[in-house]
Amino acid sequence: MKQRQYKVMDQHRPGNTLSLGRRDFIKLVGGGIVVLFHAGDTAFLEAQGRGGYPTDFNAYLRIGEDGRVTVYTGKVELGQDVVTSLAQMAADELDVSLESIDMVMGDTDLCPYDMGTFGSMSIRFFGPALRSAAAEARATLVQLAAARLSTPADRLSVEDGVVFAASDKSRRVTYGQLAKGRKITRTLEGKAATKPVSRFAVMGKPAKRRDARLKVTGRAQYAGDIRLPGMLYARILRPPAHGATAKQIDTSGAEKIPGVTVVREEDLVAVLHTDPEAAEKALETIKTEFDLPKAAVDEETVFDYLVKAAPPAQETERKGDLAQGEKTAADVFEARYVNGYGAHATIETHTAAAKVEGGRVTVWTSTQTPFPNRQEVAQALGFAPENVHIITPFVGGGFGGKSSSGRQAVEAARLAKAVGKPVQVCWSRAEEFFYDTFRPAAVVTIKSGIDSAARICLWDYRVYFAGSRSAEQFYDVANNLIRVYGQWRGETTKAHPFGVGPWRAPGANINVFARESQIDIMAAKAKADPLEFRLNNTSDKRMRSVLQAVADRFGWKKAPAPSGRGYGIACAIDAGTYVAQIAEASVDKSSGSAKIKRIVCAQEMGIVINPEGAQMQIEGCITMGLGYTLAEDVRFKGGQILTKNFDDYDVPRFSWLPEIETILVKNDELTPQGGGEPAIVPVGAAVANAIFDATGARLFRMPMTPERVRQSIRSI
Amino acid sequence: MIETIRFRLNGKPTTLRIEGDRKLLWVLRTDLGLTGTKFGCGENLCGACTVIVDREPVRSCQLPVNEVRGKEVITIEGLEKDGKLHPLQEKFAEHGALQCGFCTPGMIMNAYGLLLKNPKPTRDQIISAMDDNLCRCGCHKRIIRAIEGASAQM
């Protein structure tokens, strides 16, 4: 560890421009002991194309005069339970109970700038910095205690926020007493060591969700639950299709309804009322005429269209020589895998409430990215960013769907400014499907080969519009080329007829579906057991250990597919975590409907902070994964979204639920890796391979609807 | 048309002067400030808005408020008694049967309705009673366990 000294902060250095100035912070947080820290791998974030991350600090924690510890972070709680796991880290390093930690999250006035909550990064990148900061806070407190108790720091111990002399427990002082009357601010220097795993007291132990009581009593507040005096509920006129232009909008009917306020701005036409249903009725009276663009694609033609529209390739991996690989190959396999558009379909629709007062606007909004939203609202209103306050209450699910734009926050803020009253915007389910930034449709083509010893000798991989996440090669392939034609984000997404964006483990689901299906195709041709084929082709130790763990728990018996048993295996690396799954399916051959009976999942994610939370995420991933695998497909015609509600977008239900078993494979040598996404990644391939094993039918397209499965069985 | 509607809400007599065709969901959430009952789809497709009317689980987004006249309505806010959680609430928390929590009030109320009729449901009966309540976070496995746990305790 680098030898660095504490540095008392230079109070006159200008704060970074994207957050409150430092002096404002000091004023804001009041007394106590504060440690400022920076969390996140900046290089990684820059590489993700999300620059502007301050290099200074983006979170801090404070030990208050009451001894309570508060962590301030721009991260938000979406259900992934970071509110518990982050608190566990702070509590453990500080030697206080979990109960004495408060989390203040996603509030742009109280928290320093943070880009947002996505990519399974909270624990992975934020966690280590938080732990260091907590360790430094503890060291500071122990030093203060040393002076107070006239005992050298190395003869002091800490338990539950009380520092005492190891030799005489009655000589003691609490964190609260030490913080009293102080105003100490440190920037994290990384001098104090964090605890080794062997000394974890709170981390690594299952912890119950800290927000459970609020959520089971209905008291947890979401953006739609904000009630402000005089607030109006807005309904906004939407075009019938993306790319449509209004020829005529007649709001005269709505204007005549008592109590209705009509707002007409260039690109924003809304009706408002104190009763949301009255606003809805007023919206229905608006007469419109729109010009619709010609629909160029639909869900059947989109794949060919995308391949044609693709930007030039970016090579992400190259090894050996494909021509050589093809020469060595005893068998060569070519296949194309596709996946349509997927919706996030969170049960909470995009919602925001806003009020404008004294030249400042406050917006409560359901978002994964409060700080970028602040910028958007500031721009839309012509306010300085410091006059925009974004508050993130509980968020009713995100999965990437609440990270792309702050549209509803901007709408609420603009309307509140226009009518001079607080305004709430809560999207209907149809609006949610219309403005969702879907997981983009994507195509993967693979040409692969095995030699006479069933070793993979050729891998020519092309992915269109999904990026390379989880496409990285971990099989030992001598001749390997991975080419990416367009990402799930950025410039290239303009090829799609509507908005697309990140969807839980962006791009990884199609990449793993394609790769692990292809692996099974090769194993089947070689008449090799699918597990053994994988083990024979990878020397990656972490991968071998999760494969072995999942096979042991499942009770895997060797047999080449199709064995008729309906067993499918798949494995992947995602967000630094290794995961392997085995699915067991039974397929009704006449209807094509696949019932997934059991899924066993082994996951190795480095040090596990909260095993309970990790398991919850794995179960959630597997359950949600069945949706993209078997049913979820957005229907559309050009820019027109035909899917409007859950009757046309089948998300997983209780009756789909397989037996789910999870194994956390221990690896305390490695810092914590991602947990919110990895286990969703192999579900598609595990199920496709199980369907193949049951029926001999190979599916190349997700979702694997009964109709597609039936057709595939017929064509054998 | 403005009507006078009397009913019992979470055990208390309640009187509203209100347009009778307004949906119970929005009356609860706006006029009465009971925001525990959630909007998810507005079309009887997700169950986030489930409340109990005369011992039956009902989708409040579909129910005109004048239909609860003279009836007994229970919402998520009415389950906790004197600071003590209902066994379902306790078990949901204990089993971690929630993530984002947005479906949770509807899940609990729907399960409450099930247990009123059938205090000892089998797993299959739980699954079929809960099947039209959607949870996007994938808490299904734990929700089933929580309902079983509450049933055992009641």
Ligand code: FES
């Ligand atoms: S909001 Fe009533 S069923 Fe979805």
Ligand code: FES
């Ligand atoms: S807990 Fe998020 S929808 Fe059920």
